[in-house]
Amino acid sequence: xxxxxxxxxxxxxxxxxxxxxxxxxxxxxxxxxxxxxxxxxxxxxxxxxxxxxxxxxxxxxxxxxxxxxxxxxxxxxxxxxxxxxxxxxxxxxxxxxxxxxxxxxxxxxxxxxxxxxxxxxxxxxxxxxxxxxxxxxxxxxxxxxxxxxxxxxxxxxxxxxxxxxx
Numbered sequence: 448x449x450x451x452x453x454x455x456x457x458x459x460x461x462x463x464x465x466x467x468x469x470x471x472x473x474x475x476x477x478x479x480x481x482x483x484x485x486x487x488x489x490x491x492x493x494x495x496x497x498x499x500x501x502x503x504x505x506x507x508x509x510x511x512x513x514x515x516x517x518x519x520x521x522x523x524x525x526x527x528x529x530x531x532x533x534x535x536x537x538x539x540x541x542x543x544x545x546x547x548x549x550x551x552x553x554x555x556x557x558x559x560x561x562x563x564x565x566x567x568x569x570x571x572x573x574x575x576x577x578x579x580x581x582x583x584x585x586x587x588x589x590x591x592x593x594x595x596x597x598x599x600x601x602x603x604x605x606x607x608x609x610x611x612x613x
Contacts, residue, residue: 450570450588455562457595458499462558464602465492468609469547469554476612478544483537488605488612490543492550493522494532495601500557501531502594506577506587507564518553565591 468488477489486494497513504511513519519528522545532543573588 450573451565451568454591454595455565458558458561458565458598461495461595461598461602462554464599464606465495465554466551468492468602468605469551472547472609474544474546476609477547477550478541479608479612480541481608481611485608486540486604487543488608489545489550490532490535490540491601491605491608492554493543493545495598495605496550496554496557497531498533499561499594499598502590503557503561503564506590507560509560509564512553512557512560516556518549518556521549522553561594 469492472488478487480487500511500513503509509515514528524530525542526539532540568587573586573591575587576584577587577590578585
């Protein structure tokens with residue numbers, strides 16, 4: 448198995464879990480907050496997708512699916528197109544309201560672009576330094592693992608909240 452295949456498998460597992468969280472969910476369940484400061488399922492799925500979308504577009508040198516496919520307009524969130532959820536307040540988390548099908552469609556479009564990008568890479572590509580602002584500098588492989596790790600954590604959080612509201 449190539450390293451790229453491991454990354455593709457990791458993102459595939461995230462995809463399976465995103466679908467499991469969203470399958471059969473109601474709009475009310477999507478915005479349920481176990482506590483007033485907690486993240487909602489809608490925000491968690493939106494955020495993990497936005498983060499993956501933004502980071503893959505950055506390393507691939509492409510436009511984000513969020514803007515290129517019109518999802519920013521379709522979601523109609525009160526944030527600039529660059530918003531991805533990082534540093535958002537509890538109030539802003541509560542403003543992420545979307546239907547399950549729209550969240551799934553945006554996630555799937557981002558996942559497809561991500562897999563297409565990864566499929567074109569070689570293992571040697573993973574050693575390319577993409578960010579010298581860190582010590583040690585960040586390679587493409589480290590960034591991609593970070594994306595898988597972040598997505599896995601957030602979809603796990605969403606699954607936990609889903610369990611609370613089911």
